[in-house]
Structures are given as C-alpha cells and as structure tokens.
Amino acid sequence: MQRWNGWGNENIEMPLTSSAEVLLKELVGETGPGPEYSLENALSGIPESRIKTLHPSISIDPEDRFDHAHGQSLPDWVNIRWGTLKQFPDGVAFPTSEQEINDVLQLAFREKMMVIPYGGGTSVVGHLSVPESDLPVLSLSLERFNRLTNINPCNMLATFNAGVRGPDLEAQLATHGYTLGHYPQSFELSTLGGWIVTRSSGQQSRYYGRIEDLFAGGDLITPKGKMHFSPFPASAAGPDLRHLLMGSEGRMGVVTNATVRIKKTPEADDVCGFFFPSWDAGAEALRELANSGLSISMARLSNPAETATNMAIAGHKNQIDYLKRYLRLRGLFDNTWCMTLIGFTGSKKTVSFTKHETNTIIRKFKGISIGKSMGNTWKKNRFLAPYLRNTLWKRGYAVDTLETAVTWENVRPAMAAIENSIAQALEPRAEKVHVFSHLSHIYSTGSSIYTTYLFRLADSPEQTMDWWQTIKTAASMEIVNSGGTISHQHGVGMDHRIFLPAEKGGLGIDLMKKAWKYLDPDQKMNPGKLTE
Ligand SMILES: Cc1cc2nc3c(=O)[nH]c(=O)nc-3n(C[C@H](O)[C@H](O)[C@H](O)COP(=O)(O)OP(=O)(O)OC[C@H]3O[C@@H](n4cnc5c(N)ncnc54)[C@H](O)[C@@H]3O)c2cc1C
Numbered sequence: 001m002q003r004w005n006g007w008g009n010e011n012i013e014m015p016l017t018s019s020a021e022v023l024l025k026e027l028v029g030e031t032g033p034g035p036e037y038s039l040e041n042a043l044s045g046i047p048e049s050r051i052k053t054l055h056p057s058i059s060i061d062p063e064d065r066f067d068h069a070h071g072q073s074l075p076d077w078v079n080i081r082w083g084t085l086k087q088f089p090d091g092v093a094f095p096t097s098e099q100e101i102n103d104v105l106q107l108a109f110r111e112k113m114m115v116i117p118y119g120g121g122t123s124v125v126g127h128l129s130v131p132e133s134d135l136p137v138l139s140l141s142l143e144r145f146n147r148l149t150n151i152n153p154c155n156m157l158a159t160f161n162a163g164v165r166g167p168d169l170e171a172q173l174a175t176h177g178y179t180l181g182h183y184p185q186s187f188e189l190s191t192l193g194g195w196i197v198t199r200s201s202g203q204q205s206r207y208y209g210r211i212e213d214l215f216a217g218g219d220l221i222t223p224k225g226k227m228h229f230s231p232f233p234a235s236a237a238g239p240d241l242r243h244l245l246m247g248s249e250g251r252m253g254v255v256t257n258a259t260v261r262i263k264k265t266p267e268a269d270d271v272c273g274f275f276f277p278s279w280d281a282g283a284e285a286l287r288e289l290a291n292s293g294l295s296i297s298m299a300r301l302s303n304p305a306e307t308a309t310n311m312a313i314a315g316h317k318n319q320i321d322y323l324k325r326y327l328r329l330r331g332l333f334d335n336t337w338c339m340t341l342i343g344f345t346g347s348k349k350t351v352s353f354t355k356h357e358t359n360t361i362i363r364k365f366k367g368i369s370i371g372k373s374m375g376n377t378w379k380k381n382r383f384l385a386p387y388l389r390n391t392l393w394k395r396g397y398a399v400d401t402l403e404t405a406v407t408w409e410n411v412r413p414a415m416a417a418i419e420n421s422i423a424q425a426l427e428p429r430a431e432k433v434h435v436f437s438h439l440s441h442i443y444s445t446g447s448s449i450y451t452t453y454l455f456r457l458a459d460s461p462e463q464t465m466d467w468w469q470t471i472k473t474a475a476s477m478e479i480v481n482s483g484g485t486i487s488h489q490h491g492v493g494m495d496h497r498i499f500l501p502a503e504k505g506g507l508g509i510d511l512m513k514k515a516w517k518y519l520d521p522d523q524k525m526n527p528g529k530l531t532e
Contacts, residue, residue, distance in 0.1 A: 004039055004063075005080045006390040007072060008188060014387035016395065017315035023308070024397065024454065027434040031396030031456045037083035042066055045083070049090040050136040053111055055104050057095045058138070064092040068116075068139035069130055071123030072186075073495060074400040074468050081393065082461035087130035089116065089139035096144045098161075098256045102221055104140060105254065109223055109524060113138045116526050117250040119194030120165055122186040124401070125487070126494030127198070127249055131528050140254060142193055148172040149257065157216055157231055159259040162193030178262040181208030181345075184489070188383050193255040198491035199247040201448075203382065205441055207297030207345045212246055214260050220245060222253035222519040231259040244515060249491060250526035251516045268351040271298065271375030274340040275327055276367045279303050280412070282338040283439065283447075285365035287408050289342075290442040292361060294354050298343030299442050303415065306436035306452070307339040313388070314377075323370065330368050340367070341378055392454065398464065399454045402475055404484035407446040411439065414482035415449050421474040422453045426467055431455060433471060441488065448488040451475070492530045500531070 003010045016024075049060040059065075069088040070076040079085040090113070093104045108115050116128060118141040130137050142163025150159040151173070158178065160169060166187035173179055182202040184190055190200070196218075201210045208214065216231035229242050245252060276282035282301045289299060302310060311320050327337055342358060344351040359369060392399050406414045415437050422435040433455045441448040453471060458464040476499050479486060486492065486499040501509050513531050517523065 002189070003390070004067065005037070005042075006077070006393070007386045008390075012384070012387055014384055014391055016388070016391050017313060019312040019315065019317070020309075021395075023312040024395075024434070028397065028432050028454055029456055034393040034396045034398075034457050035082050035461075037081055039063075041083055042080070042085070045085075046088050051091045051111070051113065051138070052136075053107060054091070055093065055100075055107050057100055057104060058091045058093045060091045065089055065139075068092045068118050068121070068128070068141060071121055071126065071128040071493075073124045073126055073493075074398060075126065075465060075495075076129075077389075077393065077398075078461050078464050078468070082464075084461045087132055087137075089130055090136040092118075092139045092141055094141050094144045098145075098219070098221075101140070101142075101145065101254055101256055102226075104138075105221055105223070108138050108140075109522070111136070112522075112524075114524050114527060115140055115254075117193070117197075117254045118142065119163065119191035120186070120189040122190040122194065123198070123491070123493055125490050125492060125496055127491060127526070127529055129494055129529075142191060142254075145256070146191075150259075151176055151178070151262075153178070155231075156262050157259050158262050159218075159257055160192055162191065162196070162218070162255045162258050164192050165189060166191075173262060174265065177265055179208075179265050180214060180260055180262055182211060182214055183382070185383060185386060192258050192260070196246055196255055196258055197248050197250060199489070201441055201489040203440070204297040204343055204345060206299070207295065207343070208263065209261075212243070215242060215246060216259045216261050217242065218258035219256045220253050221256055223522070223524060224519050227253075247491065247530075248516075249493065249530045251530055252519050253525060266345045267348045268344065268346065269297075270344045270351060270355075270372060271341050271379055272344065272355070272372055273370040273374030274342060274362055274367045275332060275370060276301070276338045276340060276362075276365060277332050278336045279338055281365040281367065282340055283411055285362055285367055286340075286439060286442050286447065288361050288364075289358065290447075291444050292357065294357050294361075295346055295350055296342055296354060296358060297345035298341065298440075300341045300438055300440045302339045302438040303436060304336055304338060305419075305434075306438050307337060308334075309434075309436050310339060326370075327368065332368065339374075341375055343375075393457070396457050397454050398457050398468065399452065400468065400472075401450060401452045402472070402479075403448055403450045403488050403490060404479045404482075404486065405441070405443075405446060405448040405488040406482055406484040410483050411447050411449065414479070414484055415451075417478040417482055418449065418451055418475050421478040422451065422471050425471040425474045426455060429467065429470075431467065449484070450488075494529060497528075497530065497532070
C-alpha cells in the first residue's frame with residue numbers, strides 16, 4: 001500500500017545509519033521528531049464536493065480527494081504532515097478507456113470545472129496544487145488506464161495508455177524482450193504521461209535518451225478537440241509539435257496514448273565505481289568522456305560533501321573503513337575525494353570496449369577504479385533513496401533537492417554559487433543547512449547539477465515554509481545568474497514559474513500562453529501551472 005503522507009510503499013523503510021545521524025547532528029544540529037497529523041484529522045477537514053453532475057468514473061470519496069490534492073514537493077509535505085493542506089479537488093475521475101476520458105472531460109467542461117490531469121503524483125514542483133477557485137476542480141487520474149496496446153518490433157515502437165507506471169511499463173515490454181530504459185528515481189510511481197509533459201530524464205539517459213528522444217507520438221485530448229502526433233522516424237514538415245506538448249504540464253489537455261521508441265533488452269548493464277582525487281579532476285574527466293563518443297549510459301560524479309554524506313549513509317563500517325584505507329594508500333585525501341559511478345549498457349562487446357577506453361580517460365585524470373561492488377549496491381537501491389525522506393522527517397529534518405543544467409565552463413562556478421547560497425540562506429535565522437551536489441546527466445556541451453539540502457524543521461509550518469522559501473529563492477536566483485535552466489528534469493509547476501521568463505523571454509512566455517488559450521479558451525486545464 002502506498003503511504004498516504006510520504007514517499008512510496010508503506011512496508012518499505014530506509015533506516016538512518018548511526019554514522020549518518022552523527023553527521024547530521026554535527027552539520028545541521030540536534031532536533032526532535034517531526035510533526036505527524038492523523039489521516040482521520042486530515043480527512044475531516046475536507047469540505048463538501050461542489051460537483052453537481054457525477055460521471056460513474058468520478059469519486060468524491062474524501063480519501064481519494066486528499067490523495068490527489070498534492071504531489072511530493074517539500075511544501076506538499078509540510079502541508080500533509082502539519083495538516084495545513086487547504087485546497088482539495090472536488091472529485092477524482094478514474095477513467096479506464098479513452099472514450100471515458102473524453103466523456104469525463106466533456107462533462108467537466110460543460111459543468112465549468114477545472115481539470116488537473118494526474119499521473120503518479122510524484123511532481124516535486126507544485127504541478128498538482130489545487131487552485132483556490134469558485135469553480136469545482138476535478139482531478140483526472142490516469143491510474144486505471146495503463147495497458148500496452150501495441151508493440152511493433154519491426155519499427156521498434158510500442159504504444160501504451162499514458163497512465164502506465166514505470167514498473168508496469170517495463171514488465172509489459174520485458175515479456176517481449178524489449179525495454180524503454182527510462183528510469184527516473186521516481187520510477188516506482190511516476191507515469192508515462194507525466195514523464196512526457198514534464199520532460200523527464202531517466203538515470204541512464206545517456207544510453208536510452210531523455211523522454212524527448214523516447215516519445216515518438218501519441219494522442220492528446222484538448223478542450224478544442226483531439227490532436228494526433230504521428231510517430232515519424234524524423235520530419236522536416238515544420239515545427240515539431242511534440243515539443244510544444246512535452247513540458248506543457250497539463251495545460252494543453254490530457255495525453256491518452258503514447259508511442260515510444262524501444263530497445264532490445266541489453267546484454268550487459270553494469271555500473272562501476274571510481275574515485276577522483278578532486279572535484280576539478282572528476283569534472284574534467286566527465287567532460288572528456290562526454291565528448292569521447294564512448295557509449296556510456298550514465299556518469300554520476302559526487303562532490304566531496306556528497307561523497308562524505310553517501311559514505312556515512314551507507315553504514316557498513318568495516319567495508320567503508322577498508323575503502324578509505326585503500327584510497328588513502330593510493331594517495332587520495334578524505335576531504336577532496338569524489339565518488340563516481342559510470343554505467344555501461346549495450347552488447348557485451350561494446351560494453352567491454354567502452355569500459356577499457358573509459359578506464360584510460362579516468363586514469364588520465366588520476367581517477368581510481370574500485371570495481372563493480374559499489375555500482376551493484378547502487379543498482380540494487382537505485383529507487384530506495386527517496387524513502388530516506390520519510391525517516392529524516394520522523395527525526396525532524398527536511399530534505400529537498402533542486403537541479404539545473406549549465407554549459408561546461410559554468411559547471412564549477414555554478415555549483416559553488418548554488419551551494420553557497422543554500423549554505424548561507426538561513427544564517428540570519430541562526431540555522432545551518434547541509435548541502436551537497438552531483439553531476440548526473442552529461443552532454444557534450446555541459447552537465448546537469450543536482451543539489452540536495454537538509455535543514456531542521458522549524459516549530460511551525462509557517463516558519464518551515466519561510467525557511468524553505470528563503471533557500472529555494474536564493475538558490476534559484478543563483479541558477480538564473482549562472483546561466484542555468486531553472487529545471488533540467490523536474491519541470492516548472494508553481495515553484496519555478498517566476499523564474500521562467502528569465503530563460504524564455506517575454507515573447508516566449510506570451511507565445512506559450514497564446515497556445516494554451518487557443519486550445520483551452522476558458523483556461524480550465526491545470527490553470528496557473530508553468531505560466532499564469
Ligand atoms: C523521489 C522523486 C524522485 C524523482 N526523480 C526524478 C528523476 O530522476 N527524473 C525526473 O525527470 N523527474 C524526477 N522526479 C520528478 C517527477 O517524478 C517527474 O516530474 C515525473 O515525470 C512526474 O510524473 P507523474 O506521472 O508522477 O506526474 P504527476 O506528478 O502526476 O503530474 C505532473 C504533471 O504532469 C501532468 N500530467 C500527468 N499525466 C498527464 C497526462 N496523461 N496528460 C496530461 N498531463 C499529465 C499533471 O497535470 C502535472 O502537471 C522525481 C520525483 C520524486 C518525488
């Protein structure tokens with residue numbers, strides 16, 4: 001069963017190791033348990049539904065309405081755990097066919113409801129927040145519309161209903177010997193439709209591609225009618241309208257079916273561990289790797305702070321002590337070493353060649369190979385790290401992440417500026433923030449920067465939100481000032497909206513607004529998200 005007030009399956013716990021607890025106390029400070037609110041109380045605060053005409057697929061059950069009133073952003077968590085969530089959809093539709101999706105939408109538009117498409121609810125930037133409105137709000141969940149409807153090995157294409165979640169999608173392809181290979185860390189719960197409209201990126205995007213590369217075509221129901229995007233291999237017939245849809249965050253309508261580019265299940269899929277003596281050496285090595293033409297599937301370089309934190313979280317004291325002794329013997333220093341994971345995916349022959357050539361580049365930058373065991377552990381736990389959010393909250397800590405992508409020459413100054421802004425943000429409140437980063441998606445021209453930060457929960461939801469907003473604004477301004485995009489993978493939602501004009505420009509924002517307005521003249525589709 002899914003947790004009603006946190007991340008993931010309620011039977012899965014990620015304990016905090018004693019070494020991580022010591023580190024947190026030292027770097028952030030001691031704290032008591034975080035607040036908890038009961039489900040009973042949460043449900044008792046939900047007002048009556050304002051929906052007058054119900055479709056059989058619409059539920060007005062308070063628990064369904066609560067579950068679809070939020071995503072997984074830190075403000076969402078504060079509201080859920082403190083009982084301060086104020087806005088709820090008036091109903092949740094669970095259609096099981098495209099016809100039903102269409103019927104529900106027509107009913108919603110006739111009855112002047114606002115509609116928020118809902119995939120897996122894993123948004124971390126306020127995509128699903130329910131607006132304060134005199135009109136009823138309907139959440140349209142795709143959760144029961146999740147089948148593989150066609151697989152075409154000749155064309156290497158497969159078509160799914162858009163509500164399919166990561167594990168179901170991969171399981172259905174695996175029975176035919178294929179894979180999509182799209183593995184965001186939220187894989188367990190997020191859906192194909194959500195990935196498309198938020199321009200998601202999976203952990204092995206260097207081999208499989210981002211969702212922009214994987215989404216070949218599909219169907220969209222807009223308030224003005226249905227649009228079909230043909231899965232051409234390539235096309236020069238004017239602007240590619242899939243790119244307007246990808247990133248549209250529910251503003252254009254509901255994606256019902258999506259055709260994706262599949263690959264054969266790879267023969268080999270290894271992740272190997274390396275350590276670099278310094279951040280500069282690691283970043284230069286990754287830049288060279290990104291431009292080497294080598295077919296690596298992933299490169300993830302942790303900075304020294306993240307390396308130290310990961311070692312503390314890992315526990316296994318004897319193994320970590322042994323690793324540290326080995327690294328010191330090889331001439332690396334504790335406070336500068338940088339842990340790196342590199343993925344090798346494809347045929348056995350390509351993987352073997354790629355590993356060999358990669359090792360040559362790594363050695364050039366004084367990197368040290370530590371083999372596959374760290375990579376195997378990462379593979380085993382790759383979707384478990386978010387469960388730590390549950391544990392940390394119980395201990396009284398808030399954890400959040402933010403991310404950007406910048407060109408190579410900006411990677412180092414941007415990361416330093418973002419981290420400094422976060423580390424110093426709460427100094428006037430006499431609070432400490434622990435911050436660390438990694439590079440996770442590398443391109444020939446630059447890299448994403450993924451930053452995690454932890455701070456103590458305040459005594460009230462208002463103060464916690466104030467602290468979070470202070471950090472978020474300071475870091476977002478540094479992202480913009482460093483020439484970075486406000487999001488490499490999480491999207492815009494409500495939380496990044498004010499920073500979007502800096503990269504799209506006034507004309508760009510107007511163009512998008514006109515597009516939404518043309519397809520949705522009454523502005524009923526997920527209003528306020530991405531643009532006003
Ligand atoms: C722990 C955690 C780890 C994450 N890791 C990653 C990561 O590695 N990479 C990454 O890219 N993102 C990541 N995310 C962010 C999030 O998972 C992605 O944005 C994901 O694509 C959202 O998909 P979803 O199905 O959950 O969509 P939802 O959260 O349900 O919705 C997101 C937006 O999409 C719209 N939408 C959903 N389905 C449809 C549809 N069928 N038609 C039209 N609009 C629709 C919604 O209206 C909303 O605006 C992570 C989030 C969490 C909580």
